[in-house]
Amino acid sequence: MQSKSGINIVILTAGKGTRMGSNLPKILNKVAGKTIFEHVLKSVNELPKDKKNIIVITSNEIMNDFNDLMPRQSNLNYVIQEHRLGTGDAVKVAVKSKFWNKKNKYTGIFYGDVPFISKDTIDKMFNLQYFYDLVVLGFECSDHNKPYGRLFTDRDLTYGEHGQLYQIKEFKDLMREKPILCNSGVIIGKSEIFEKLLDLIKNNNKAKEYYLTDIIQLANLHKYKVGTYICEEYEVMGINSKVELEEAERNYQKRISEKHLLNGTTILNRSSVYFSFDTEIGKDVVIEPNVFFGTNVKIGDNCIIKAGSYLENVSIKKNTIIEPNTIMINKENKNNKNTKIKKLKLKFKK
Numbered sequence: 001m002q003s004k005s006g007i008n009i010v011i012l013t014a015g016k017g018t019r020m021g022s023n024l025p026k027i028l029n030k031v032a033g034k035t036i037f038e039h040v041l042k043s044v045n046e047l048p049k050d051k052k053n054i055i056v057i058t059s060n061e062i063m064n065d066f067n068d069l070m071p072r073q074s075n076l077n078y079v080i081q082e083h084r085l086g087t088g089d090a091v092k093v094a095v096k097s098k099f100w101n102k103k104n105k106y107t108g109i110f111y112g113d114v115p116f117i118s119k120d121t122i123d124k125m126f127n128l129q130y131f132y133d134l135v136v137l138g139f140e141c142s143d144h145n146k147p148y149g150r151l152f153t154d155r156d157l158t159y160g161e162h163g164q165l166y167q168i169k170e171f172k173d174l175m176r177e178k179p180i181l182c183n184s185g186v187i188i189g190k191s192e193i194f195e196k197l198l199d200l201i202k203n204n205n206k207a208k209e210y211y212l213t214d215i216i217q218l219a220n221l222h223k224y225k226v227g228t229y230i231c232e233e234y235e236v237m238g239i240n241s242k243v244e245l246e247e248a249e250r251n252y253q254k255r256i257s258e259k260h261l262l263n264g265t266t267i268l269n270r271s272s273v274y275f276s277f278d279t280e281i282g283k284d285v286v287i288e289p290n291v292f293f294g295t296n297v298k299i300g301d302n303c304i305i306k307a308g309s310y311l312e313n314v315s316i317k318k319n320t321i322i323e324p325n326t327i328m329i330n331k332e333n334k335n336n337k338n339t340k341i342k343k344l345k346l347k348f349k350k
Contacts, residue, residue: 005105010094013112014059027112033276033295039115055094086209089203109187132227134189148169148182165228168213184236269288
């Protein structure tokens with residue numbers, strides 16, 4: 001769906017992420033060599049809009065301690081949520097900030113710890129703006145006991161389907177009813193809904209917080225059409241601990257290795273090979289077991305990467321054989337003069 005109007009994108013990142021057990025905020029931990037937050041930015045930058053206004057809602061702890069580590073781009077703005085009063089309050093902080101663009105017809109709500117939403121899913125959510133004023137991204141969780149909010153819909157839905165959405169209840173506020181479909185928290189809809197209805201959200205719940213999910217029932221009461229689209233669970237997995245970080249890495253590696261296989265790469269044991277997010281591989285390349293590709297690696301056509309090799313920040317010319325247990329790390333010095341190759345074993349095919 002293309003339109004001249006732009007979109008306000010709100011990314012919620014105010015949580016400290018103490019369960020991660022890291023000195024870094026959880027959004028700055030990495031998957032496949034790229035921070036969780038940069039994965040999120042990649043997703044939102046693929047929204048089918050020319051004018052994207054990104055507002056990151058964060059906390060003093062993150063901004064004070066890790067300001068230099070945050071990504072920078074011209075349309076990226078940071079706003080502090082002074083008091084953690086819930087997701088509804090966080091979005092309200094964005095709407096009332098100086099960065100909010102009232103001319104943008106649409107608004108998208110994303111989360112700094114949900115990094116893998118695909119371009120196809122985002123496109124489908126936007127296409128559904130023809131039918132709905134607000135679309136919530138839902139999924140069916142493999143573990144029905146996980147504490148996700150639940151979707152109350154007009155009918156049973158499965159992956160790839162959409163339908164009307166009447167209400168979302170937070171897990172802690174559920175009584176006996178526990179619908180199968182879960183709330184990812186990701187929303188795309190008309191900006192006017194957020195501008196008009198956020199102030200109507202109350203904190204009369206067990207946590208005494210302002211839940212953004214309450215805007216669904218409010219929107220229905222105000223005669224807006226609200227829908228949900230059901231995606232794959234992997235796309236909306238949150239990363240809150242090192243256990244979930246490892247699970248996210250495994251899932252990402254499975255998908256990125258599959259991409260290289262489909263592009264014609266021969267991988268003799270895919271579970272033992274590690275790819276970074278930006279690994280580039282040419283045609284008819286053979287990768288033996290226990291190979292690690294760090295960031296910024298390009299492999300030319302007809303290469304063989306033998307077992308036990310480690311490559312980082314290097315370009316390999318076509319028809320090259322990397323010998324077993326080779327370590328290739330190019331490190332630029334501070335003066336950007338030469339690159340240092342820590343260890344190099346290679347030969348060229350005849």
